[in-house]
Amino acid sequence: MGRFSEDDLRAVVVKYEETRSAALTERDEQLRAFHAAGWRPVDLQRVTGYSRETIRQALRPEVRRATNASRRKTSPQPPADYRPYGYRKPYVVAETLAALRGPTEGTVTLPRHLDWSGQPEYDLNRSARLASMYKVVLTEASTVEDLNTWLDAELLRRLWPTLWLSPQLRQRWEQAFPELAATRSDAA
Numbered sequence: 001m002g003r004f005s006e007d008d009l010r011a012v013v014v015k016y017e018e019t020r021s022a023a024l025t026e027r028d029e030q031l032r033a034f035h036a037a038g039w040r041p042v043d044l045q046r047v048t049g050y051s052r053e054t055i056r057q058a059l060r061p062e063v064r065r066a067t068n069a070s071r072r073k074t075s076p077q078p079p080a081d082y083r084p085y086g087y088r089k090p091y092v093v094a095e096t097l098a099a100l101r102g103p104t105e106g107t108v109t110l111p112r113h114l115d116w117s118g119q120p121e122y123d124l125n126r127s128a129r130l131a132s133m134y135k136v137v138l139t140e141a142s143t144v145e146d147l148n149t150w151l152d153a154e155l156l157r158r159l160w161p162t163l164w165l166s167p168q169l170r171q172r173w174e175q176a177f178p179e180l181a182a183t184r185s186d187a188a
Contacts, residue, residue, distance in 0.1 A: 028058040035059055086168045092141045093176045099144075100153040108133070110150065114140045134159050138169060157183055 031044055041055045048055075057064035094100055103124060110120040115136050122133035137150045161184045163170075174181040 028061065031055065031058040086166045089166075089168070090142075091139075091169045091172055092144060092147060093172050094147045094151075095144055097153040097156070097177055097179075099148045100151040100156060101148065102150040102152045102155075104152050104155060108150070110136065113142065114146060114150070130155070131159055131163060135163055135165060138163070138165060138173070156180075160184065 031048075034044060035041070041052070041059065044050070045052055045055050050058075057067060105124050107121055107123050110122065110133065112120070114120075122129045124130045124133070134151065134156065137146065141147050141150075157180065160180045174184075
């Protein structure tokens with residue numbers, strides 16, 4: 001930390017805050033004086049470049065106090081029974097891994113209900129695109145048939161340790177197929 005101490009740093013911050021507060025007060029007083037002399041808020045905004053809200057708060061200090069007070073309030077807490085979306089999303093899990101007999105090479109185009117990104121083509125010979133397709137299908141499949149059509153059991157086992165999936169989705173699949181969890185242990 002060199003030749004400066006924590007006290008030096010605190011002093012810089014305190015000085016800035018005092019200066020900033022005094023400058024803000026002075027600016028607001030001057031803007032109110034211009035307004036009292038006949039300047040419209042729109043003209044103050046045009047000349048200074050400040051937003052309409054900044055001018056409004058400068059002309060009406062009670063508005064700034066109320067705005068700042070509302071910002072300091074803590075955000076409301078979710079209801080006690082709230083569950084994040086990942087826990088509510090209806091992920092589909094295959095009935096058996098043996099039924100997963102999807103394509104293993106070439107280029108595939110996923111249907112729109114699985115991939116609406118505008119880039120639904122996947123070159124399965126490129127490992128990054130293959131992993132991306134598996135993530136999309138696992139995350140967005142709405143039926144077991146989607147899984148059986150687009151995933152291959154052997155490729156899924158190979159990719160499983162490296163797929164970036166939500167914890168809830170991964171947990172559901174690993175509960176149904178403990179051999180997938182074992183592939184993650186083997187890869188570690």
